[in-house]
Amino acid sequence: MASAVDFRFPRLPACHVCYTKKIKCDNNRPKCDPCVRSGLECTTLAFDGQPSVSRGYISDLEQKVRALQSQLQDAIDELPHNTSSDSRKERRRRSSMRSAYSSPTFTEGAGLSLCGIHVLNPFLLRRQVEDVYRRVFTPPESDQQHSQNDLFRAFMLLAIGAIHPFRQGSHQGHPYGYFLSAMQHFQSDSLSHGIQSIQDLLLIGRFGIYHHIGTSIWEITQLCMRLCIELGLHRPPTSRKPILQEQLERRVFWECYIIDRYSSITLDRPLAIADRDIHVLLPVDANDDQLEAAEGSITDLDLFQLTPQARIGNTELAVFFTSIRHRQITSKIHNLFQSEGHSDGAPSVTAAGRVYTNLYRLLEELNLWRRSVPVFERTQCVYETQDWFDLRWMRERLILVRKAMDLVPKRGNSPPRDLLLLCLQNATQIIVIFCRLYESQQITYTRSYFQTLFTAGLSVVNSGRAARGIALYQQALTGT
Numbered sequence: 001m002a003s004a005v006d007f008r009f010p011r012l013p014a015c016h017v018c019y020t021k022k023i024k025c026d027n028n029r030p031k032c033d034p035c036v037r038s039g040l041e042c043t044t045l046a047f048d049g050q051p052s053v054s055r056g057y058i059s060d061l062e063q064k065v066r067a068l069q070s071q072l073q074d075a076i077d078e079l080p081h082n083t084s085s086d087s088r089k090e091r092r093r094r095s096s097m098r099s100a101y102s103s104p105t106f107t108e109g110a111g112l113s114l115c116g117i118h119v120l121n122p123f124l125l126r127r128q129v130e131d132v133y134r135r136v137f138t139p140p141e142s143d144q145q146h147s148q149n150d151l152f153r154a155f156m157l158l159a160i161g162a163i164h165p166f167r168q169g170s171h172q173g174h175p176y177g178y179f180l181s182a183m184q185h186f187q188s189d190s191l192s193h194g195i196q197s198i199q200d201l202l203l204i205g206r207f208g209i210y211h212h213i214g215t216s217i218w219e220i221t222q223l224c225m226r227l228c229i230e231l232g233l234h235r236p237p238t239s240r241k242p243i244l245q246e247q248l249e250r251r252v253f254w255e256c257y258i259i260d261r262y263s264s265i266t267l268d269r270p271l272a273i274a275d276r277d278i279h280v281l282l283p284v285d286a287n288d289d290q291l292e293a294a295e296g297s298i299t300d301l302d303l304f305q306l307t308p309q310a311r312i313g314n315t316e317l318a319v320f321f322t323s324i325r326h327r328q329i330t331s332k333i334h335n336l337f338q339s340e341g342h343s344d345g346a347p348s349v350t351a352a353g354r355v356y357t358n359l360y361r362l363l364e365e366l367n368l369w370r371r372s373v374p375v376f377e378r379t380q381c382v383y384e385t386q387d388w389f390d391l392r393w394m395r396e397r398l399i400l401v402r403k404a405m406d407l408v409p410k411r412g413n414s415p416p417r418d419l420l421l422l423c424l425q426n427a428t429q430i431i432v433i434f435c436r437l438y439e440s441q442q443i444t445y446t447r448s449y450f451q452t453l454f455t456a457g458l459s460v461v462n463s464g465r466a467a468r469g470i471a472l473y474q475q476a477l478t479g480t
Contacts, residue, residue: 010172013441015042030056052236064458117160119319120383123202123255128290129134129157148185149196153184156203163210167444175210193225194231198224198252205259209446218263224256225272235279243301244291250283251317254324260325265334266451275331282324285300296371317385318374325372326392329365333396334361337403359404382442391433395452399453420463429460 005451015032018025023273032055035042043052087331120124136146136154159178165171178439191197204213206222208244228234233253284291284304291304298304336358370393376384401423405415434453437443 012055012058014046015055017042019377021219024272028055028063029059030054034382081092089134106296117206119316119381120323121202121206121255122182122317122320123199123252125244127292128153128199141468149190149193149200150185152182152190152200154205155179155185156182156200156207159207160203163207163445168441175207178201179207179211179213191227194227195233195252198227199257200476201227202252202255202259208451209448216263216267218257218267218269218320220227220254221263225260228256229273233280234273234277242295243298243304244288244295247283247286251281251320253280254282254320258323259330261334265330266448271331271334275328282321283317285315285321290315314374314376318376322369322373322389325369326396329362329369330366330399331404332355333362333400334433337407348430354407355404359400362400363397366393366400370392385442386432386439387437387442391430394426394429396432398423398430398456402455402459403425423459424463427456427463430456431460 007018010026012025013019014025015035017035018032021034023034023090025034031042034056042055044055044058059360102249118124118129132150132153135150155178158173158406159182160208162171162173162175162178166173166175187198190200192201201224201244205217205224206261207213208215208220210219230247232238233249239251257273262272263269281302286304294304370389373389374384375386382388387465401419405423408415410416428450432447434443438445443449446470
């Protein structure tokens with residue numbers, strides 16, 4: 001019973017005193033050692049304008065959580081004994097695992113945050129992560145050997161979860177070491193296991209956003225989408241499946257779609273599948289446990305609807321849906337401007353009226369997308385913050401305006417001033433928002449962010465056409 005209630009709480013952000021003095025905070029409750037020695041109040045460092053919280057208050061809440069966990073375990077132990085022991089053991093294990101997974105920053109045994117990857121990229125069921133954790137990190141009931149795939153996924157989850165803590169100095173294990181260990185268990189037949197193979201490739205691609213993996217994410221995504229098409233995931237299923245399994249297949253396909261649109265358009269390479277060839281519906285807006293509870297009572301996934309009582313707040317797929325809608329607009333921008341740029345030089349292709357019509361229609365679609373994103377009262381990760389949505393919104397607007405500037409007729413090789421001003425506004429906003437997120441340690445550096453900042457910086461300098469652009473660029477960097 002102890003293992004069910006004595007789980008480790010997530011590491012807190014550095015306290016205000018340690019952050020100000022730029023010293024390492026030891027994360028002790030109710031006070032860290034530096035605050036004990038100095039006699040100062042120990043409060044967490046606040047993000048996004050939220051009020052600071054006392055470490056003592058957090059410690060009291062954690063003690064209450066432990067007490068509730070203990071009471072829950074006692075209640076489970078006192079359940080009637082008319083069910084099989086295996087069933088009781090499974091329910092107890094699920095309850096214990098979910099208690100840890102439902103914390104604001106879901107952590108696994110090493111204290112590495114995996115909340116972000118699930119919120120933005122839910123191509124693994126929570127049940128799958130739980131089962132890998134149980135089989136690899138808990139003492140086995142016998143001397144059975146771990147499967148190669150379990151070891152691969154465990155090391156990949158460690159690699160992805162260690163990136164932010166390692167770069168912030170709170171975790172000693174290098175993410176690339178976990179990745180190399182994972183690849184030792186990536187077998188030669190790993191691409192012949194259906195949807196499991198796609199999930200494994202997506203884990204590698206997700207790590208490749210932050211570290212070199214020996215190939216490009218675009219090539220991995222092309223392979224993933226090819227496997228999706230071979231499995232028919234781009235079309236509605238031809239036979240009935242368990243609703244959670246069908247939900248997973250949809251999530252995996254649309255995850256491949258999101259990454260394909262981003263990598264292909266960034267590198268100006270062909271899309272893996274055209275939008276007109278996609279006929280599968282989006283996943284339903286529900287959490288894993290809600291669908292799991294409905295298994296057996298509902299056979300059609302699209303008939304599943306949450307009761308008003310269960311639909312309080314956002315589901316864990318809310319951010320994922322916004323990403324899909326965002327990439328659908330991205331795909332529309334690419335297809336429209338790409339086809340216009342290669343239309344054999346017809347007079348109407350680059351006509352200013354047509355370019356402006358398409359530009360403002362797509363800008364309005366992006367504005368509607370921004371107004372429709374969910375609002376989270378208590379954000380669990382950066383992907384639920386409004387700054388993150390603003391960064392994506394501004395980045396896509398900048399790409400769109402730059403494409404329009406390439407096509408619109410020019411005078412003296414200079415685009416119209418209104419487009420230059422629009423480009424300048426979006427570029428400076430990108431720099432300001434990124435700096436705010438980076439300085440608060442909510443995001444870390446990637447090649448994608450470097451490209452975004454580099455493009456934004458060039459846009460500021462070129463659009464300003466001299467001192468005006470450079471001055472705004474310096475203001476954005478200094479935050480003034």
